Amino acid sequence: xxxxxLPVSGPVRLxxxxxxxxxxxxxxxLGEVVRACSVLxxxxxxxxxxxxxxxxxxxxxxxxxPPFAGG
Numbered sequence: 001x002x003x004x005x006l007p008v009s010g011p012v013r014l015x016x017x018x019x020x021x022x023x024x025x026x027x028x029x030l031g032e033v034v035r036a037c038s039v040l041x042x043x044x045x046x047x048x049x050x051x052x053x054x055x056x057x058x059x060x061x062x063x064x065x066p067p068f069a070g071g
Contacts, residue, residue, distance in 0.1 A: 015051040
């Protein structure tokens, strides 16, 4: 499982965290893959929440789960 750690000094919008992760991997198709991912914040599905307004607290985990075969 690939993992990136991003230092933050306070709550950060989910959209900003995702942009930072994609920026860590230039020259890849990660940006395209992320758009198809399900997102979990601290093991809770984000669902249809707006990533531009959803705040992620320092120390939280954010998982980007690509579509799996059959689902």
